[in-house]
Amino acid sequence: MAISRRDFGRSVLAGLAVTSVAGAGACGSSGGDGERGAGGAAGAASGTGGSGGVNSCVLYPQQTAGPFYLDLDTLRRDITEGKAGTPLQMVVRVQDESCAPLKDLAVDLWHCDASGVYSGFRGQLGGLDTSGETFLRGTQVTGEDGVAAFETIYPGWYPGRTTHVHFKVHTSSNTEATSQIYFPEDTTSQIYGTAPYDVRGQKDTPNSADGIAVANPAPLAEVTGDSASGYVATIVVTLA
Numbered sequence: 001m002a003i004s005r006r007d008f009g010r011s012v013l014a015g016l017a018v019t020s021v022a023g024a025g026a027c028g029s030s031g032g033d034g035e036r037g038a039g040g041a042a043g044a045a046s047g048t049g050g051s052g053g054v055n056s057c058v059l060y061p062q063q064t065a066g067p068f069y070l071d072l073d074t075l076r077r078d079i080t081e082g083k084a085g086t087p088l089q090m091v092v093r094v095q096d097e098s099c100a101p102l103k104d105l106a107v108d109l110w111h112c113d114a115s116g117v118y119s120g121f122r123g124q125l126g127g128l129d130t131s132g133e134t135f136l137r138g139t140q141v142t143g144e145d146g147v148a149a150f151e152t153i154y155p156g157w158y159p160g161r162t163t164h165v166h167f168k169v170h171t172s173s174n175t176e177a178t179s180q181i182y183f184p185e186d187t188t189s190q191i192y193g194t195a196p197y198d199v200r201g202q203k204d205t206p207n208s209a210d211g212i213a214v215a216n217p218a219p220l221a222e223v224t225g226d227s228a229s230g231y232v233a234t235i236v237v238t239l240a
Contacts, residue, residue, distance in 0.1 A: 057099045060237045061216040063179040066166060068118040069110065072137055078151040079138035084196045085114040085153025087230030090181075094146045094169055094237050101146025102239065106170040109150050110137040114196045116158030125158055154191050154231060157203035162210040163188045169237060179218060181235050182207055187223045194227055 090109060094102045110118070117124045119133040136155075140148035157163050165181040185207060192202050207213055207220075225231035 057095070057097055057238055058219075059097070059240055060177075060179055061218050062177065063212055063216055063218065065168065065178045066180075068121055069108075069166065069168075070120045070134070070137060071108075072134055072139070074138070075106075075140060076138045077140055077149065079109065079136050080152055081133075081135035083113050083135050083153055085156070086191050086194065086197075086227055088152050088154045089230065089232045090150040090152055090165065091232060091234040092142075092148045092150075092167060092169075092181075092237060093234065094142050094148070094239065097238060097240060099238075101142070101144065103142050103144050103146060105142045105146075105148075106139055107142060107148035108137075108139050108168040108170070109148075109152070109165060110167075111152070111155040111165040112136070112158060114153065114156040115200065116156045154188075154197075156197060156200070157192075157205070159204055162205050162207045162213055163203060164210075164213070167237075169239065171239065177237075177239055179237070180212065181233070182210075182213055182218060182220050183233065184220055184223055187231070191227065191231075 092107050092109070094105055094107065096102055112118050113136055115125060117126075117128055117130060119130045119135045119137060122129045122131055124130055136152060138150060140150060142148045155163055155165055163183050167179060167181060169177045171177055189202060191197060192200075219235070221233040221235045223231055223233045
């Protein structure tokens with residue numbers, strides 16, 4: 001039987017110190033600021049960060065959870081639920097300011113599918129209602145190395161936003177750090193030229209024109225692999 005994150009939090013997280021990401025303290029509930037149409041700031045903060053996201057002890061910036069967070073309260077590594085797309089292993093390494101890994105922290109991850117659709121909500125692209133669905137959402141717990149890994153697909157896009165993945169790190173039983181993960185433009189362009197992404201074509205908003213990304217820039221994920229074997233995206237999240 002799957003353990004719930006709440007049960008895990010009661011048994012482990014309750015003893016941990018409150019932490020934060022840069023720009024804001026960890027909070028009991030992050031805001032659900034709207035995301036669609038959040039573009040603008042064209043040409044600013046080229047690439048929303050750089051290649052220094054891996055092996056860096058710089059605090060990771062706080063960003064909005066957006067309107068499509070669901071507390072599913074279930075731990076699982078494979079979050080695809082059969083969704084079509086390029087295979088992606090998402091590796092999130094959580095550490096403190098001395099670059100020491102932080103173990104036993106629950107990490108929530110969620111993102112849209114290849115068509116730009118989130119699970120669990122009405123009013124998705126094309127008028128879709130995905131209420132009750134849970135694809136591309138899940139929680140993992142960091143190990144001794146501070147790593148939480150997920151099996152998923154490369155995220156799609158929707159108007160006004162660049163390609164991104166949302167995450168929360170639960171730093172105690174009632175506190176959390178919330179932000180988003182971004183990807184190199186060349187990798188995204190290559191993947192969006194293949195099925196099933198090519199049906200919609202390339203995204204309409206680059207990293208440098210995404211209002212959320214440039215307002216508090218985060219380092220880009222380090223992506224390795226190829227379309228044949230799948231990709232691995234790694235990001236380091238440093239907490240205070």
